[in-house]
Each structure stands twice: as C-alpha cells, then as structure tokens.
Amino acid sequence: MSIKKRLFWSNVLMFALPVAAYLLISFAADKLTISYLLRQSYTSIADFRQQVAQVQQVSRLLTVAVLLIMLVIVNRMLSRGVLKRINGSLEQVSEGLRKLREGDLSFRLPKEQTEDEFSALRRDFNAAAAQLEQSVTQVKENEKNRQELLAGISHDLRSPLTAIRAYAEGIMDGVAPTEEARNQYLTIIRNKARDMQNLVNQLFLFSRMDLGENVDHPEHIRLGEELELICQVLVPEYAEKGLDVTLTCDGEGAVLADPETVHRIVYNVAENSCKYKTADRGKLDIRLKDEEKYVSVTFLDDGPGVSKEALPKIFDAFYRADPSRTGSVSGSGLGLAIISRAVRNMKGRIIAQNAEPHGLLLEIQLPYDTYSDTQED
DSSP states (O other), X not given: OOHHHHHHHHHHHHHHHHHXXXXXXXXXXXXXXXXXXXXXXXXXXHHHHHHHHHHHHHHHXXXXXXXXXXXXXXXXXXXXXXXXXXXXHHHHHHHHHHHHHTXXXXXXXXXXXXXXXXXXXXXXXXXXXXXXXHHHHHXXXXXXXXXXXXXXXXXXXXXXXXXXXXXXXXXXXXXXOSHHHHHHHHHHHHHHHHHHHHHHHHHHHHHHHHXXXXXXXXXXXXXXXXXXXXXXXXXXXXXXXXXXXXXXXXXXXXXXXXXXXXXXXXXXXXXXXXXXXXXXXXXXXXXXXXXXXXXXXXXXXXXXXXXXXXXXXXTSXXXXXXGGGOTTOOOOSOHHHHHHHHHHHTXXXXXXXXXXXXXXXXXXXXXXXXXXXXXXX
C-alpha cells in the first residue's frame, strides 16, 4: 500500500475509532450510571437529583479521559506504521549513498513488491548508480588506454631512435669502412626516420580524430572508380613487397566520402596485410559490391587472423596483444584505429571477422550518396 493511501486510512481511522469508542463508552457509562443509581437509597427527590448530577459528572470526566487516551493510542499506532515505512525507505537510500561513498558502485536498492511514493526514488537512485558505475568504468578504461597509448608511443619511438643512434655511431666510429657500407647505414637511418615520421603523422591524425575534429573533405564520388585509381599504384608497389592485391567491383558505389580518406584506408589495410603475411607472398582481395541498403567494401587477406578474444579490440589504438599478429612485426598499432574512426566519420560501420581456413576479413559498409541518386534522376 502506498504511503498516500496509508495516510488517508490513518486519518479516517483516527477519526472513526475515537468516535466509535466515545459512543461505546457513553453507552457503557449510561448503563453503569443507571445500575449504580438503582442500587442507592434516597431520602428525597432533591437527594436523588444531586446523586444523578454527581454520577453524570464523574461519567463525563471518565469518558473524556478514556477518549483522550484512545486518541493518543490510536494516533501513535497509526503514525508508527506510516513513519516506519517512510523511515525504512529513507534508511535504504541513506545506506545506498553510504555504499556509493565507500566505493561500492555495484550496490542497488531492492525493488519493493508494492509501488509507493519512494519507488520512483529507488529507480532513480539505481539508474544514477548504474550511470556512475559506467562513468567510473569508462574513466578507468580511458586511463588504461592512455597508459597503453603512452607505452606504445614510447616503444615505437624508442626502437627507430635506438637504431638511428647505433648506425650513426657506427659511421662515426668507422665500423662501415667502405662507401657502400656507409650508404647502406645511411639508407637504414633514412628508413627509420621515415618510420618515425609516419608514426608521428598517424599519431597526429589519430589525435585529431579522437578529439572529434573533422579532418575529412567529403565529395560525391564513385567508390569503384576511386579504388581502381588507387590500385593502379598500390598493386605494383605491394607486389614488390610480396603482397598480391586484387580488386573486384560489382557496382559503382556512389558514396559521400573524402578521396584522401579512402586512399588512407586502403593503404592502411594493405600495410597491415603485408606486415602479417605468413608466406613469402601474401594475398589481399578487395571487393566492392552495391548491396540493397549500403555499399560494401571487403578486404580479405590470407594471414594468420586473430583470436576470438582479440577481434573486438583490434580497432583500439596500439592494440597488438594478440600473439598471432605480433612478434617481430613492427608498426604503430594505429592503422586499424584510424580506419575505424574514418569509417565512423563517413556514417559507416566496419566489421572484422576471421576467414576460413585462415586470414582476416574486414568489411566496410557505407551509406549510399542519396544526392548523387537525385542528380541522376
């Protein structure tokens, strides 16, 4: 029963019970008065009237006294029931706040079997506690990601810096006595410096994306044509690196996208597939298809794939915890994270799954460019 109903019935009973008690006591007092007077002897009518007046006065006083006692008892009994319910609910909320203050963010107020005025407060408290727990968990996760990010940056900058210093000292100490050896050392230094520059560029781009800055300049493009232009340069370039890239277009792929972002996505995927290939020559199949509700672009390589536990995390910055895709492989660990954010900025989604018998399949789903469709019509 709700507190409002309890108060209503308490007020009704607080009025009805004393009235009923008054009537009952009055009736009993009248009977007792008559019985008492009948047992008495009187000398005169005046004496009888005097006795009646005295007995009635005493009866009235007793009736009023009993009525006041009944009022106090009834009031305390009814008030105690209502106050007990209110105090119980307030104590629950107070206990919940104390638990939250002590750090127990999983604490929730129990759900009562009947609805009352505190039910909404309990629901709001539990919702606020759940949101607070989620926020704290997110803060901890962000702090963990920040630490991993710093660790990843430190690692990926330290490795090429160490190599550059070692080869530079080798040249200065005369370890490379011939012109050919010195040129080889200088080439390695240049390549390591280029790796550092790529890392810094990717880190800068990722930071801008993570802060919500718009780094894209979307245009109305035919994605199939754009992929063909990209692959004209990409295919021979990665063929020299041991990765055979093929492109199949089943549709035009009219989308609103930044050509530079598309170029960055394709090259990042190709770079990942090249790094993690297990054979001397790897394969990367790129396929575009116009689906009913979106444009699909899939990237399928024949690498080792990733574990089921790692699949949800491969788009995290600097995530390289899966042994099957780490080891001696170098890289910033930002490629897939940048791809994920770039696809999200284009209002699309990206899906990762393992291929059979091995390999990684990435599917990018982008919405159609409705403006281009209108222009054609």
